[in-house]
Amino acid sequence: MAIKYAILGLLHYQDMHGYRIMKHIQRNFGHMWTINYGQISRSLKDMEKEGLVSMQDVVPSDDGGPHKKLYSITPKGREEFARWLASFPDKGMLIRDPFLLRFVFFGFGERDQALKIIDEQIRIYEEQLERRKKNIAHWSGYPDYVRLTAELGLQFNRTYVNWLKRARKEIADGREEKGKKGKEKE
Amino acid sequence: MAIKYAILGLLHYQDMHGYRIMKHIQRNFGHMWTINYGQISRSLKDMEKEGLVSMQDVVPSDDGGPHKKLYSITPKGREEFARWLASFPDKGMLIRDPFLLRFVFFGFGERDQALKIIDEQIRIYEEQLERRKKNIAHWSGYPDYVRLTAELGLQFNRTYVNWLKRARKEIADGREEKGKKGKEKE
DNA sequence: GGATAACTATGTATAAAGTATATACTAATA
């Protein structure tokens, strides 16, 4: 359960409640992790049962805000996190890109439709790239591990956008019509 | 169910059995999709029920080899695939890297242990890069969509290895000790 | 020739992750 360790790691910085953990992961780990509240909610409940975190109810009367559940990491949680951190990753990178899966098969469809989808993909990833460029400056004073991770996200984003634009151009220029269309390698 | 469309796409090229589909995805789509046999096996069974593929048992006496189940795409399968191909991807790229998740938290552990894990990661991805460099030449005559996708895989691999090496150097030089260790941004 | 390791081939049970949907309160804004 990898989400578990992401949560335990974040709770090293400070106590948090579920929604804030989700927002943190979305904002700062977005290039290597996607998450939604349902997963956080379930994980926190399980982890409390396991004794890795402890929960404190923050009722509206306490701070004037909405009902929250504030989670802290326990000594047991710190132990398990440290063990995990020092262990070698057992699995490799997991990638799923619904766009690329289409892209590789675009030879079986209409070129104009393919170009439309590619253009939309360029729009999305250029926007993301601009957001990340703006954000990266804020990381300059932070620990190397965190800053370096953000920089990798930016580099992947840049590589992807450049590739998309080059691919779009090659396809628009009609080069795919000359290839051995429909053939595939083993 | 995205796996379904990967399978339907591959069956456009030729009839295949499950193990071969898995190997194909691992070898050629590894940078955009990860998969294991369990998923293929169940997907094919479901897809046969749905009428998207048809199955033909190849018993040992037929070809001397082991028992196989040869799958073909049906007209209904082609229709559904075409519909999917022309649709806009509803979800973005998903990346989950057990190494990067550790990396971002290495500030909470021992630097020497971190360096060991980083070195192992460099070894793994340099090996993968060499394999891909060798493979890419074989794609030169193939349709643009397929070749371009393979090229992106190579570029991502290269970006990752370069980043790993730079990160390793920065960390080995001890720069992470000077940072605001343990602090984290919101 | 026989062991053994690596590869081909499949299947099922279980665990983990991801999505859809629901509720409710707060803050901003038009």
Place this chain on the structure above:
DNA sequence: TATTAGTATATACTTTATACATAGTTATCC
């Protein structure tokens, strides 16, 4: 004062991923 965006949580359901189990084939090593 509506309405929208944002904060906050929870559960049911679906899809995806892993672990384990089986069995035959091919290659290699002694």
